[in-house]
Amino acid sequence: MGALVALIGALLVILGREAFGREHSRNAILALIVFFVGVGVTIVGFVLLFFLAFSLRAGPSSIVQPFAWFGIVSIVGGAVTGISEVLLTYALQLSTGRVLLWTAYTASIAISIVNLVFILPISNGTGGFLFPAIFVTAFLGIIPAMLYAVAYYLARQRIVHREIPSPIPPPFTTPSFGSPPTTG
Numbered sequence: 001m002g003a004l005v006a007l008i009g010a011l012l013v014i015l016g017r018e019a020f021g022r023e024h025s026r027n028a029i030l031a032l033i034v035f036f037v038g039v040g041v042t043i044v045g046f047v048l049l050f051f052l053a054f055s056l057r058a059g060p061s062s063i064v065q066p067f068a069w070f071g072i073v074s075i076v077g078g079a080v081t082g083i084s085e086v087l088l089t090y091a092l093q094l095s096t097g098r099v100l101l102w103t104a105y106t107a108s109i110a111i112s113i114v115n116l117v118f119i120l121p122i123s124n125g126t127g128g129f130l131f132p133a134i135f136v137t138a139f140l141g142i143i144p145a146m147l148y149a150v151a152y153y154l155a156r157q158r159i160v161h162r163e164i165p166s167p168i169p170p171p172f173t174t175p176s177f178g179s180p181p182t183t184g
Contacts (some may be wrong), residue, residue: 010035013088020165024091035084042077049073071116079109085148092155092164100154104147111140 010032017028049069084100095103115137158164 005048020092020159027087031084031087033083034087037077038077038079038081040086041080042073045073046070068116071112074161075109075112075116078112082108089152089155092157092158093151094154097151097154100147104144107147108141108144111137111144114140130138 013028014032017025052069059076082105089100090101118137155164
């Protein structure tokens with residue numbers, strides 16, 4: 001359900017992009033392209049890992065390596081896809097919103113790295129992980145989500161207050177040089 005709502009929202013952003021200027025229009029298209037590249041990188045990485053997992057011999061020591069590569073592919077795919085989240089409203093933001101977007105992006109990558117570094121060593125050798133640690137690090141994902149939400153809200157507020165798109169100047173009117181008024 002959430003993916004459907006996100007897809008509809010992305011479609012509306014793409015369709016309405018031109019109302020907010022050339023820079024936002026360009027960024028919206030780039031965000032879409034980068035998103036699909038990131039998804040493609042992730043899918044290709046997971047397919048390669050799938051075949052890598054079957055090529056390794058079974059045993060406790062061989063389990064950690066595919067999980068490490070799985071984490072690395074997730075981080076790279078997430079980093080590429082995350083650029084699209086920054087680009088989506090970047091042209092609509094003031095400096096505070098832009099800082100929030102980049103902070104959210106950096107936080108999401110940092111949390112992914114924390115997941116890889118701290119969850120992988122907790123493996124008990126059979127591929128099972130300590131569930132409380134996974135939930136704690138997954139809970140940290142709220143941080144970038146909230147930062148993105150605030151940045152998107154700031155962009156929305158600029159639209160609501162009619163700061164974006166720029167107000168249209170009144171049309172230029174030429175002075176009329178008709179006959180002077182008659183007095184009677």
